[in-house]
Amino acid sequence: MENVYVVENGVQAKAKIEQLAALGYTKDDIYLIAHDKKRMDDLSDELHVNEVGIEEEGLFDKIANVFRKRGDELRSQFENLGLTQAEAEKYEEELDNGRVVVIGKK
Template sequence: MASTNTKSYAKVVENGTLAVQEVQNLRQSGYDNDRIYVLAHDANHTDRIADVSDASTVGLKEEGVIDAVANFFRSRGDELRAKIVSLGFTEAEAAFYEKQLDLGKVLVVAKRDD
């Protein structure tokens, strides 16, 4: 599934290999590495995919200090939804994407210029 909104493009893919391919496709279509993000349910899986694809992970810059600190106290699902919202998606979209991550899928997001 792929969707777009005015701020970001997102695509749910089945695995890390497809996520790396999607990152490469986005890079070829003009997105900068620092505007392409990957998210998986497992934080280590997210980091591995980001390392291989040279994509970004959602961090302090995207979330802001308050949300970044709050994530220490949130469940993984709540943390993922907060990260997805910080990339420009609604709460409903974040809930949908988080459920896909629960199923072992990977979310690739490319932010448009602000």
């Protein structure tokens, strides 16, 4: 089961993370994705949540992502978290517009 939220900034991301925690999600169940890798790293570290890694992507996708454009990499990450291709495209477009996506996945 996935809960997906589009937020504008770190303050809103923190609020959604707290909401997911209240629903029983642990920090290992919560992922934060941003278009800019540094922003994603900083927010993930600050808010103590996951980025999509080898466990979620699998080794093949992780290696393939090295050669993909950032948009393709992000869509792949969304799909590896259980979103459909159409949902992945929709949320990747939100990232293009500077937003952040918070996903709770059990």
